[in-house]
Amino acid sequence: MSGSDPIVIVGAGQCGLKAAETLRAAGHADDVILIGQEAHPPYQRPPLSKAFLKGELARDRLWLKAEAFYVDQRIEARFGTTVTALDPGRHRITLGDGQKLAYSKLLLATGTRARRVALEGVDLPGxxxxxxxxxxxxxxxxxxxxxxxxxxxxxxxxxxxxxxxxxxxxxxxxxxxxxxxxxxxxxxxxxxxxxxxxxxxxxxxxxxxxxxxxxxxxxxxxxxxxxxxxxxxxxxxxxxGAEPVADLAEAAGIAVDNGILVDEGCRTSAPDVYAAGDCAAFPSARYGRTLRLESVQNAIDQGKAAAKSMLGEDVSYDPLPWFWSDQYDVKLQIAGLSAGYDEVRIEGDPEAGAFTATYLKGGRPICVDAVNQPRAHMMARRSLADAATGRQAAE
Incomplete structure (x- = not known):
């Protein structure tokens, strides 16, 4: 690497890509290196269990960016590359081929892997x-x-x-x-x-x-x-389910607990090492606990937040989570987290295939499930976010 301020991103999913894109958009002029274990460029994962599996989406339609993007943005893409070790003290990582790369700042966007199960026969073909x-x-x-x-x-x-x-x-x-x-x-x-x-x-x-x-x-x-x-x-x-890929961080002595622990600015316990996306567990004032979210929204938004934090911007990441699931011709959209609810209010007609379920805690809405109700979902996202902002202002 030729620069004196290289930023290395380990994990070439939506989070890592958004971080790289944000670094360039924010004016970072030095090296940006994006490392991904899969041979493919960054791609959309949600369609894997939906449109791509059904044959409704071609493989190249999964790519998040065209090949020219990485050239135009001067992002050094190293796909099909593994990282075997991280040395925070020396500010460097070791690749699968033994090469060592120095960094000024490092982002771990390693995502999740399928949760392992201890079942006899689990390693059989099929x-x-x-x-x-x-x-x-x-x-x-x-x-x-x-x-x-x-x-x-x-x-x-x-x-x-x-x-x-x-x-x-x-x-x-x-x-x-x-x-x-x-x-x-x-x-x-x-x-x-x-x-x-x-x-x-x-x-x-x-x-x-x-x-x-x-x-x-x-x-x-x-x-x-x-x-x-x-x-x-x-x-x-x-x-x-899935489990966070935190092996690299843990082996390097970085704090890990159901994910790589970070602060509101996506900083880990190691200097100049950040984490974001599905692998990162962050403190949420909104929910009063540590969260680790597995969603496209979180991958994109936290990747962007981490990039800004690496460049010295004051960042306090604490989003309203939202998710979706497509099954047959039904779309389920979720705004917020329902943990701890003590009441549910159903509006609409489940028999007709269009309804909402509003989760309340102490009489206050904390989450809304919308089934084939996209407008209600958007309204719920706004109202839940506004309510949280109002509470924080009052406090």
Whole structure:
């Protein structure tokens, strides 16, 4: 590197890309190096379990920027490159080929990986997760209409994949250990709506059901449930959530607790090392606790905030989270976080497929789920953000 103020970004997803873009837009003239483990340029991940899986979106439509962007913006793109070590004291990282790179500031935007499960048979061919382009391409190559897929996990990813594969003519069984699907993030009324939606499309759902092991010798041929029942299938999707990729930071002695711990300016416990996106856990005055968010919104906004912070701008990152999920012809949009709610108000008609669920805590709205109600979602985002601003001003 030729410059004296090089900024290195480890992680070439939406967060890392937005940080690189923001650095250039803010006038950083020295080197910007964007390192990604996948051979692909930064791409959209949400369509992997939606439009891309259904074949409605070509691979090159996933790219977030054209190749010329990296040249025009003088962003040194190193895709297909691993980082094996971080030395905060010497301000340098080590790459998979042994090369060492110095940095003035470093951003860790390493994202998440599929959560591991300790199941017998989990390493058999035919058992897969869905986090990368390669996962989807394996699916579309090996799975054909009429085949049977068992999905372990009834959260967002599990249900989105169930919808996409069922629409493509595959037989689907969802196995969920909790009492209802999406239990961690939505109220019983919303869970019931989506359970009914999937059953109406021919998906078999087992709730309050554990998976004991995956059956097969040469490849996965079924799953054995906790009660001893077996389900024959052609493939098994493990969709039990994600975990932050914090190994590099932890090995370097940086504070980690369900993510790389950062302050409101995205700074880690190591000097000149920042973290943002799905891998970062930040303090939220809005919610009075440490948060780690897995969303496109957070990846983009925190990547931008981290870039500004690296350039010396005073940053206090504390967003109103929002998310979405597409299943069949239904769009679920969530504004806020529902944790700790003590009341739910339903408006609209779930039977008609369009309604909202407003979560309240002590009589105050804290989150709104909007099902096929995009206008209500936007209004909820504004009202929840305004309410939080008003409370902070009053305090």
């Amino acid at each position: 058992v897969f997760t869905l986090r990368e382009i390669a996962d989807v391409e394996w699916l579309t190559t090996h799975l054909k209409p009429g085949m049977h897929v068992a999905i372990v996990g009834g959260g967002y990813i599990g249900l989105e994949v169930a919808a996409a594969l069922r629409s493509a003519g595959l037989e689907i069984t969802v196995i969920e250990g909790a009492d209802r699907v999406m239990q961690r993030v939505v109220c019983p009324e919303v869970s019931s709506f989506f359970e009914r939606l999937h059953r109406e499309h021919g998906v078999t759902i087992h709730t309050s059901t554990t998976t004991r092991r995956i059956l097969g010798s040469e490849r996965a041929t079924g799953v054995e449930l906790g009660d001893g029942r077996t389900i024959a299938c052609d493939a098994v999707l493990i969709a039990v």
